[in-house]
Amino acid sequence: MSLEITDECINCDVCEPECPNEAISMGPEIYVIDPNLCTECVGHFDTPQCMEVCPVECINKDPAKPETQDELMAKYEKLQAGK
Template identity: 85%
Template sequence: MSLLITDECINCDVCEPECPNGAISQGPEIYVIDPNLCTECVGHYDTPQCVEVCPVDCIPLDPDNRETHDELLAKYHLIND
């Protein structure tokens, strides 16, 4: 699964620079995550870095973008190789 930023986001700006794939950007009102770029940090870190730094816990798994660990790893290789 990719991750999703909910409307509880306070636009604190800490998640965007932590994303190693550049999947996080400022949306019209809050930050958004591009599911085509999000690997939940698989290939880079053991845990999603945006989740680690988020002060309001507003970055859950996106139920509309389910992916296995192997699929996330394959996406990582597509993005970074």
């Protein structure tokens, strides 16, 4: 599933540059993750880099957008083909 940033976000700016798919951007109040671009770093890293660097642990899997590892890999491949 793609990831989401919760209201606990402190806008520290560390997650955005870590995202290899440029899925993280500043929303109206806090950072947000575009589920169409988020692959949980599948294809790039073993673990989601935004979750690794977040100092307040406000990035979680979004239960509203479940995706399997195969689906995340397919999304990664589609994103790479579009570059």
